[in-house]
Amino acid sequence: MAEEGLLKILEADDEEENDTVAALDPEDRPFRYYKSEKILGQLYRAIDEQTFLADLHKQHEQLAKESPQSPPLMDCLWDYIQHHLLTIQWEHNRNLARRIREAYESNLIKTLYTYAPHSKMPLSEHEVFSGTILGRLGGPQNKRLREIMKTMSERFEEIVEFTASLIAKGDDSSLQDKHNEALPTALACLAVAMQDPLTIEPRVGELKSFRYIAAGVCLREFKRWRESLGMHGDLPLAQV
Known part of the structure; x- marks a missing residue:
């Protein structure tokens, strides 16, 4: 932190940087703190946190009452797709779709555990999907952790590309005319x-990312379908 920071954190040398788990485990992090007498430190200690949080919560509730609640984006997209593709028969591919989803989520779960800094703390779906492993309890990111993130991102990109390819091209049991x-x-x-x-993965919770991959492929194929019918230009998503 800068000298004018609220608190100064004194860390151990970077030589311990090769231990990712130690960098993320609060019990192994050799942090020491001291009371800052600078102006920002004095201002920080003068804040009534309970009052601040209560006021923030009250403002949030007031905004929620004043702002109309809109449906979640994915619900809007699904309604839009169904409305514009009523003539497309897809029910015969439901079992194939379930197999594709199962394969994707199996690979996803394996990734959550393979690249987790701690064996008992799997990564969250958000971390894998965004390509960023968050420091547990504010832990720092060291060189080894950054390398793990890079490898994890590359692996997850392969999983997404493979899944998108399965959706677009099917598998060995799908129909012969895969393009259509x-x-x-x-x-x-x-x-x-x-x-x-x-x-639901017990240590992770609900898995939701498959819908975003499916939606991306669906919109891409929808655009190709429109172009094949002579309809060009951007998709009229404003009608959602």
């Missing part, structure tokens, strides 16, 4: 993601 099945399969995958119960 791309949009129906994408629709089936999005339907499964939006309608089937979410998969």
Whole structure:
């Protein structure tokens, strides 16, 4: 931190940087603190945290009352897709879509545990999807952790590309005319993601990211379908 910071944190030498777990475990982090007498330190100690948080919560509730609640983005997208693709038959691909989702989530869960700094603390789905491993309890990011993040991101990108390819091209059990099945399969995958119960991993919680991959492929194939019919230009998402 800068000298004018609220608190100065004195850390151990970077030589211990090769231990990712130690860097994230608060019991192993050799932090020491001292009371800052600078003006920012005095101002910080003068803050009534309880009053501040209570006022913040009150303002949030007031804004929530004044602002109309809009449906979640994915719900809007799903309604839009269903409205504009009523003529596309996709139900025959529902079982294929479930297999694709199962394969994706199996690889995702393996990634959550493989790249976790601590074996008993798997990564969150958000961390893997965003490519950023958050420091547990404010822990610092060291060189080894950054290398793990890079490898994890590359691995997850491979999983996403493989999943998108399965959606667009099917698997060995799908129909022979795979090009014409791309949009129906994408629709089936999005339907499964939006309608089937979410998969729950005990130490992680509900897995939701498959819907975003399915939606991305679905919109891409929807655009190709429109172009094949002579309809060009951006998708009219403003109508959602």
